[in-house]
Amino acid sequence: MEAEIISIGTEIVLGQIVNTNARFLADQLRRLDIDAHWQTTTDDDPTRIQAAISQAQTRAQLIFVCGGLGPTLDDQTMASTAAAIGVELALDDEQWQKIQADFVIRKTKMTPENIKMAYYLKGGQILANPTGMADGAYLNHQGHTYVVLPGPPREFKPMVTQSLLPLLKQQFGNDKAIFSHNLHFLGLPESQLMDEIEQVLDEAKLDDVLATSYVQPGEIQVRLTIHDAMQAQAEKKLAAAEQAIFKRVGRYCFGIGEHITLAEQVVKLLREHQWTITGAESLTGGMFQSTICSVPGASKVFNGGFVTYAAQTKEQLLGVPKAVIDQYGVVSAQTAKAMAEGCQKKLNADVGVSFTGVAGPDDLEGQPAGTVWIGIAIKGQPTQTSQLHLSQKMATRQWIRQRSVQMGLLFTYWALQNKTN
Amino acid sequence: MEAEIISIGTEIVLGQIVNTNARFLADQLRRLDIDAHWQTTTDDDPTRIQAAISQAQTRAQLIFVCGGLGPTLDDQTMASTAAAIGVELALDDEQWQKIQADFVIRKTKMTPENIKMAYYLKGGQILANPTGMADGAYLNHQGHTYVVLPGPPREFKPMVTQSLLPLLKQQFGNDKAIFSHNLHFLGLPESQLMDEIEQVLDEAKLDDVLATSYVQPGEIQVRLTIHDAMQAQAEKKLAAAEQAIFKRVGRYCFGIGEHITLAEQVVKLLREHQWTITGAESLTGGMFQSTICSVPGASKVFNGGFVTYAAQTKEQLLGVPKAVIDQYGVVSAQTAKAMAEGCQKKLNADVGVSFTGVAGPDDLEGQPAGTVWIGIAIKGQPTQTSQLHLSQKMATRQWIRQRSVQMGLLFTYWALQNKTN
Structure with a gap:
């Protein structure tokens, strides 16, 4: 089954927007084992739209035409597709009633072009649009879909x-x-992680389990895939693969599933423990706490915290002793410890997490950009501190800050898991 | 001048990554008045790479082939391109020495494929790679580039x-x-902004100035463009257009240039005034302060601040009177005012900015998600509060928080501009 994704849009070929639809659709098709080896993009020009479709007919059975269904004169996709295939347009009466009613409600004048949004390909099916006005279309015609x-x-x-x-x-x-x-996953370099996983799969003789990695901000996603298998058998093998992988590198895995974030996992563990968390942030400037707050229900585990950018503010708000800063510097294990303990005590939270380091571009106290200390103070436990060395050729200020937050979340996740043991 | 951008990459056609290169290149070409009406993407397959190039030869003079220059067996682009054009590969001796030396330094074993990275198209030029190992190539051949x-x-x-x-x-x-x-721009709906700009350009008889808009997170970018003009004349017209636009909607414009952010503009004004800023954040959870800290040099104007998510933390850290919260609720002008004044006084800053509201998904105190109050307390001036109504069909929790931060930055920018007047 060969497919081609044709994207239509002047704003794409002019470089004004990134084509995220093609990636989304390709990813969905891959899950159905449909190969889309070709993607073509052109502008809202009827001749070029038709040429793209004719071209696709020579190499794909399943042809997607995306974009250009709006009500303006520019939008030519449905009519051009019908012309390229050699079918007529049909009117979706129900949708046309809805569009007209909507204009009455919005007290807006309708232009003659608005009817276009209710057209589809004659002989085919209407694809309903759950979040907009224009219909989509689905048509099987002379060996093509x-x-x-x-x-x-x-x-x-x-x-x-x-x-x-x-x-x-x-x-x-x-x-x-x-x-x-x-x-x-988080916390291992991608190449090392994948080497370990390949070895594990090899040793477990799970050769038909394919492991592919994809680095995203704040994590490495590893997809384990089995092709051409029956469901029960595939799930059994995937479970075996996961078990083997967990034995080797499970510490660095924070979840399994499609839409999982480390912040969600941390909030989930906190809720299970009925614990609260707070933060004292220097270089990250509030990003750790903001990330915690991005999780719905964060208010159950988070009351507030501190951004302490200047040394003096670390003393004033957290009670970090001036002597500690003078002796060890702000970028030190001792300051990270005092910050974590300070915020935890001030707000009487169960967990306090601190960040102090050098975001760059300049050095600080003789330490290079990317030197970061993270402290984790948990009520009744000794405070832990960890150092990150994030200085790399490609490390930007923003990357160092984001990476620090993600590693802080990972250390917190580890600390919370130990609690349960 | 017709151009075509061919992207090569299995990870693109599988939907694992978004093709950002095509957008970047298309945008650069547009600035040179080169039309790239076609973009084609396929995987690292020699037959398909060659087919894509042959296809492009029929409709473009300038052909870009992007991706697949690495050292692995997958990477077939340079050889396939040479085959499609009918030229040979040439070896860049200097680059080949560099690659070999690099492997010695890294104490890594070289595979036979590594030499591929030093190949280019015979008869053409080498494109140097400032941040990687593989050469690019540039070749004029039989009417194509x-x-x-x-x-x-x-x-x-x-x-x-x-x-x-x-x-x-x-x-x-x-x-x-x-x-x-x-x-x-920020603070006006895109449609209204563009209507105003179209009117202004029309009234000023600047018909050859084309205005296009592009909505990005936190701003509306408007590009004013003149085609086919001499530089001096174009700059004069663009300046006239800007002046006319500023008269009408200048309040909502926070900068001109390629890489400008509202946070940078706020930090710049604060530095000019030699003022410091702080924050007290509820629903935004630290995102405002983190955004300020994303600007290099933020430490000149920012010492720290507060995340006060729970009502009790607003009282404890900021001194918001319990009576205010009991009487008006946490989502109110009165609480926003007390929060802004509280953080400003606690840290003796010149400017204190507060955020309190409903990020959702659930209502709070009977107010819907998207109801947000922002307070701005400036030393020696009456405190200002503003309400946002961000409840929309498409508003997510994260969008409401980001939008609140951006509007807080805009209000701060306005307040700082007034100071100078």
Whole structure:
């Protein structure tokens, strides 16, 4: 099954926006074991849209045309697709009523072009748009399957997942499909992690489990995949692979699943312990606490904390002794310890996490950008401090700060896991 | 001048990564008035790479082939490009020495494939790689110009700007080129802003100034462009356009230039005033202060501040009177005012900015997600408070928090500008 993704949009070919839809759709197709070896992008020009479709017909059975379904004169995709295939347009009466009613409610004048949003490919099916006005279309015609989708990602994604995928699964799905699990790692270099995983799979004779890695901000995602297997058998092998991998590098894995973040996992553990957390942040400037707050329900485990950028503010708000800073400097284990303990005590929290270091671009106290100390103070336990060396050729100020926050979350996650043992 | 951008990468067609290189290159080409109406993407397969290049030859004079220059067996781009054009590969001796020396230094075993990184297209020029090992190539051959570039964005972008653009300007540039200015706006809906700008340009009879908008997180970028003009004349017209636009909507413009952020502008004004700023953040959880800290040199204007998520922490750390919270609620002008004044006084800063509101998903105190109060306390001035209504169909928790921070920065920017008047 060969597919081609055609993206239509002047703003894409002009370089004004990044084409995120193609990645999203390609990822969905891969999960259905559909190969999309070609992606083509052109602007809202009827001749070029038709040329792209004709080209795709020579090398793909399943053809996606994405973008250009809006109400303006520019939007030519549905009509051009119909012309390229040689079918007519059909009007979705129900949608057309809805569009007209919406204009009445919004007290907005409708232009004659608005009817375009209710057109689809005659003989095919309508793809409903859960978050917008324009219909999509799905048509089987002379050995090809054509799918027309809207451009704005906030309309594109819901239409793909809610309206399109059920149809694709019905037409192209089979029991022997592709199965995969997503593992989330942090704290090991990608090359080392993947070497270890390859060895583990080799030793466990799980040769048909394919491991691919994908570095994202704050984590390394490892996808374990099995092709052409029956579900029960695939799940059994994936479970065996995970177990073997956990034995070797489980410490660095913070979750399994599609949409998992380390901050969520930390908040989840805190809620299980019924513990509260606070922070004292220097170079990260509030980013750690903001990341905790990004998790819905964070208010159950977080009451507040401190941003202490200047040395004097570390003394004033956290009670870090001036003598500690004078003797060891602000970028030191001793200061990180005093900060973590200071914030934990001031707010009577169960866990206090501190960050002090050099974000750069300049050195600080003779230490290079990327030198960071993280402290974790837990009520009734000795305070832990750890040093990060994040100075790299490519390390920017923002990268050093983000990386510090992620490592702080990882150390917190480890500390919270130990509690349960 | 027609161009086509061909991207090569299995990880792109599998949907593992977003193709940001194509956008970057298209944007650079647009500035040179080079039209790239086609973008094609395929995987690291020699047959498909050659097919893509043959296809491009039929519709473009300038052909870019991006990605697949690494040392692994997968990387087939340079050889496939040479085959598609019908030229041989040439070895860059100097680069090959460098690669070998690097392996000695890194004490790493070299594989036979490593020599590939020193190949270029015979008869053409080498494109130096300022941040990586693989050479790029530039070749004029039988009416076409071929450019081969590496895939990793951190190698791609420096090679484009440092090695490629000078050659493109030399071969395809002319005096009558494209000139543009970037204006950064916040605080007006995009449609209203663009309507106003269109009217202004119309009234000022600046019909050849084209205004296009691009919504990014935290701002609306408006690009004013003039095509086919001489530089002096274009700059004069762009200046006139800017002046007319400022008269109408200047309040919402926070900067002109390529890489400008509102946080930078705020830090710049604070440094000019020799003022310090602090924050007291509830729903934003530290994001405002972290954004201030993202600007290099922030330590000149920022000593620290507070994250006060729980009502009780607002009282404890900021001295917000319990009676204010009991009477008006935490999501109120009165609480925002007390928070802003509290943090400003506690740290003896010149400016204190507070955020309190409902990030969602749940309501709070009967107020819907998206209800936010921002307070700005400036030493010796009456404290200002403003309410935001960010409840929208598409508003996520994270969007409401980010938007609150950006609007807080805008209000701060306005307050700092008034000081100078």
